[in-house]
Amino acid sequence: MTKDLTSSTISRQNILNNNYALEQLESNLSLGGIYWHDQAVFTKAHIAELLQIDIRTVERYLENHNDELINNGYKVLKGTEFKNFKEYVSDIDVGDISKTPSLGVFTFRAVLNIAMLVTESEKAKTIRSKILDIVIDVMAQKSGGHTKYINQRDEAYLPSAYKEYSYRKEFTDALDYYLNADKWKYGKYTNKIYEVVFLENAAEYKKILALKEKDQIRETMYSEVLNAIASFEHGLAVEMQQESLKLNRKLTTKELDELIVKASQNPYLVPHINDARAKMASRDLCFREALHQKLENYIQSVPQSDFDKFLGETSKSLEERLSDPETLAVLKRLKDR
Incomplete structure (x- = not known):
């Protein structure tokens, strides 16, 4: 059965709920990001560059799939948390954010989520293909190859x-x-x-x-x-x-x-x-x-x-x-x- 991750909320969530697959995906995909609080985080600019799309496209997907992306790790940094983040990173990492009141960031899980959603990007399509291959391998390995x-x-x-x-x-x-x-x-x-x-x-x-x-x-x-x-x-x-x-x-x-x-x-x-x-x-x-x-x-x-x-x-x-x-x-x- 072919899984169209762009159209199936359940198929996407089944991958994102599989921590054993996520561990392998993070080490194999090497998507980069900024390590903060012991995890990789990505800004909207990072996502646009990674998927080779316009930042407005990222914002459109955020608007149309806000609940799903928040559930899978997207969050807006504000107040003290944002202040601490600005002190941690340099302008080279995320651009000039000195006058920005807040900043949206994606966890690795949320990056996979948006990569499974975006239809305008060949890079996202390639990532989806790798995701499915790695998930299949993990399932076979963990189950001993006998899902029956x-x-x-x-x-x-x-x-x-x-x-x-x-x-x-x-x-x-x-x-x-x-x-x-x-x-x-x-x-x-x-x-x-x-x-x-x-x-x-x-x-x-x-x-x-x-x-x-x-x-x-x-x-x-x-x-x-x-x-x-x-x-x-x-x-x-x-x-x-x-x-x-x-x-x-x-x-x-x-x-x-x-x-x-x-x-x-x-x-x-x-x-x-x-x-x-x-x-x-x-x-x-x-x-x-x-x-x-x-x-x-x-x-x-x-x-x-x-x-x-x-x-x-x-x-x-x-x-x-x-x-x-x-x-x-x-x-x-x-x-x-």
Whole structure:
């Protein structure tokens, strides 16, 4: 999937929230700037020179994308802060600012931001291309080259997967005990739960993530998605039992369908379902370059905490998790509950 950084706020923010990529970008792009308070800062004049555009073009982008640029590090120095800055730099660095009441400066992050916005500059286009190349390299390196299972690098994945496995057994037992239906009921009602939680059936999900026929799709799901599925399976199993005992017979498929519709509107479950949709859609677009079209309205930029979760020091492969005594102790407690 080609990312047009000039038109996609989410794609830009996903890069700017990735501190691991920013670190590599700063050392590889060598954009210069003035080091002040232990970070590079750039004036509007610096940006105009760097991107080979008129300073009025810089000001126009500042006006049109003010909130975004401020969020990513642009600020106006005033008062004591500006006085300290003037004392730190020379006129050679930033021009004559002796009579200027304030000065706008960009951090390195904000420079990348405006370079991803400017369409009039060939230099900005070149920087965008380098940004994408470096981000791809960082993602591959940090994830071990296996973004298909990047979900498993989250320390919450294994406990969530284990709990979901337990609740799925509870749900499939309920289908056996309380539903009058043929042998296809397991796949049929698994798909119905998927469609409630993330609006796709198993075949659609596999196609979007380009999974192979033998790939187990729950092994690719984020912990929050597994938790939402487990909550739905558990609640549905309990309601099936209660309804069957009340009627003194097994449920029909129509009656179970009605229970599923009712459960999908449960005010206790709706926030968890919406959260699962947002995390699946946003993370898959960012980490796997997979677009869930039915979840497009839920796509958000991925926060810095998610990059730490899947790429940082606390992230580990599944093999590493299974050899960790603390993780095994958690799984044992879940088994014994």
